[in-house]
Amino acid sequence: MRQSATAISPTREENFAEWYQQVIAGAELAENAEVRGCIIFKPWGYAIWENIQGLLDRRIKETGHKNVYFPLLIPLSFLQKEAEHVEGFAKECAIVTHHRLEQDATGRLVPSSPLPEPLVIRPTSETIIGAAFSRWVQSYRDLPLRVNQWANVVRWELRPRPFLRTTEFLWQEGHTAHETQEEALEEALHMLDLYEEFLRTELALPAIKGEKTESERFPGAVRTFTVEVMVGDRKAVQAGTSHFLGQNFARANDIRFLSREGKLQYAWTTSWGVSTRLIGTLIMTHGDDNGLVLPPPIAPLHVVVIPVYHKEADRVGVWERADRLAAKLRSCFYRGSQLRIEVDRRELGGGAKNWYWIKKGVPLRVELGPRELATQSVSVSKRDDPPKEKQLLREEELVERIPELLESIHGNLYQRALAFRQAHTRKIDSKEEFFAFFTPQDSDRPEIHGGFALTHFCGLREVEQELKEALKISIRCIPLGEEPEQGICPFTGKPSSGRVLFAKGY
């Protein structure tokens, strides 16, 4: 539980993967659990998730979706209803086969009472929700049907990484059914827009909206849309996806309705989700060599008040002032919510306290000591500034300016991430340049490569597969909303109607 009062070691430059682990440890976000690939969300990490949930849940409800909760366990026969779907998840399913423990002859506890049909812990809930939809949807009057659930899911991970790829993770999954293809497609795209807006507005993450190629589609989907974020090592993270499922799951689950024309028709469905991987994306995008950096809207604390004194005689005065200031700040608002404030009451030096909160990524640190007391002022440090930078503000000025200070941090984080992405995105038209872009210049640091490549592509699946194997890259998406641009695929010389986004990904 003890932390050292220093920056993160190693730095991002030295070893990005290890830096990531150390930021998580330093901010006390999570730790590895005993079960392979699972993590324990510690209070600071879980509070970030609660804030993400609260802000996103409001948006999902405002767009007319209702929350529900479906069972964790799915009968194997359900999963098998959609052929591509089960194929996509078969290799990573946790399977419940027994419902009792018994002692064997040696006194050891062993599973007993085998189930007549194995149950799968949900890797996602299309099949079990589809079965309910088939009961709930009878007529066009029952449509659109739009539900969402916050849940845990399990996908067995062989190469886990905290938050980004864990065997169990937390997410929301939206599921909707519609009368027409157009309406379902519109829903899928609308939720993609909502995710992009949410990432930008609440997490300060600039995302590229696009469509996945066939080989990267969700198992069973007709079209998969994605929001892709570039993180600090120039790799891509798929931060959220939205699927147009066509009538595939409606057929598999017999979701049919009597249309306005009196005909029995299959519904058109969608699903969409974001998960606790957003926390990993946040860390890797905004984190710096001093630790975590949190966008204010989802920070568990907006401001930490740090009383600092060296002489025992100053103690009472400094503490009283800190409490008064905290009380005053608690009655202030940022984006319609009460400010989240804490006074650091520990008996520690100012340096140790400051570093503790720097590593936790708190947007504003307010120091109070005898000097500040004498001048009715406070020393304010913004987390996006260097650790030692402070501005002396009069107390009333701080109270007045807090919303603006927090917004400036948010805007700064967003702009910094956007500029970083732009600096490491290149339009590439030759195979040589493409290979060079994705080939590390320094063999000691194989993780440093070019970044995002926007390249013409003929669409051949084999080419996509070859590039994947050769360079460990994938097509992250075909960006949406771009002007059509005729060109030549540098890999085959065939014509291409637009650039796609290649990158290494998590």
Place this chain on the structure above:
Amino acid sequence: MRQSATAISPTREENFAEWYQQVIAGAELAENAEVRGCIIFKPWGYAIWENIQGLLDRRIKETGHKNVYFPLLIPLSFLQKEAEHVEGFAKECAIVTHHRLEQDATGRLVPSSPLPEPLVIRPTSETIIGAAFSRWVQSYRDLPLRVNQWANVVRWELRPRPFLRTTEFLWQEGHTAHETQEEALEEALHMLDLYEEFLRTELALPAIKGEKTESERFPGAVRTFTVEVMVGDRKAVQAGTSHFLGQNFARANDIRFLSREGKLQYAWTTSWGVSTRLIGTLIMTHGDDNGLVLPPPIAPLHVVVIPVYHKEADRVGVWERADRLAAKLRSCFYRGSQLRIEVDRRELGGGAKNWYWIKKGVPLRVELGPRELATQSVSVSKRDDPPKEKQLLREEELVERIPELLESIHGNLYQRALAFRQAHTRKIDSKEEFFAFFTPQDSDRPEIHGGFALTHFCGLREVEQELKEALKISIRCIPLGEEPEQGICPFTGKPSSGRVLFAKGY
């Protein structure tokens, strides 16, 4: 999805168990899932849970607990660390044995890739949280450690009943570690008080606080405290529990700390929880022969506005007025929260609409038709009044009086439940009276018995067991806070130092 515009059939008198199922169906709270013993929370049922969560979560945080999230899957060896604990849960554990599906020779999907050690889906998390506590607690300075999690748990149920007893359920589980026995016991009792206050204030449920006898204790606990509620068929529901675990789990998980005196000591731990069974308790306590009745603080809607008109010419005027009223009400507050309002826009008659919302238990229905339009008034119906009772209020009067109307419903529900419990609670001093109290008078309705019996008891476990078998009753608790009362156990003639609460239970 269609509902009939009538009361619930059968009535509570006719068949309480079936009435319960019909209230759930009529209010669209939940339905049975395909996996045995699991339910699907439909939007109305889940919204009630979200409101319960929100209000309880705030209280838990205000008392200094921090939310965390631990993994769903627990290694079998962890569960075995505490002997009584594993014995208590061994018969109801869902066990994961494989992490992959493969096709067999006939093309059928079967579990493959067996796990080296089976994993148990958490039935509760003392063991896995205890393992983390042993890492987090090193010194007395790390104590008290107080965390809480909102999670799903699985306990294999052979006789499931929606909300009250389901294989998977949702709950919060608090876990704390302390320096001293006194502090841990105080924590367990404090959380019990918090639960009682929460049940009373937010759910209008009068609860009896007490301690469980040894045979009813949580597996591994030293003392188990409970809040017991009498529901509509005079049975008891254990609505929440709080456990003083002594040093049992600290020993099992090696949670030790360096004390103020520099000695290595085992910590003292507690755990406490309430679950979605609260929804079942609500339904059975407040529900009437017309359907669900919701206490205002947790109702998904406080008020439904029902436009009613017969002539097409009235349509526009009535709708406009309904929208204006809804907008006005949305800016009003009840207990510090914005009123939750909906306008029923369906093309249905007033009777059908009214019955729909009666069955859903909405506290206030506000009807608006041409008559009300002409007089600038509205017809207001309270859910705790008979269905046809209405009061005509001027619009401004309604807006002004809504908090008071909602509070009056809440108070009324609480008083009604309390009076019902008091009417069916009896102090009993003879064995004959006791047996008669718990023996149905009418063999056609075996569920109707006396209710709660407060009876002296010598404490013998065998007597408790015999009564359980003979009358299907149990000691719900030894009530707390009662004056000591010397007496004679009517079953053995031995001395007793106080009355215990006997009842049939869910």
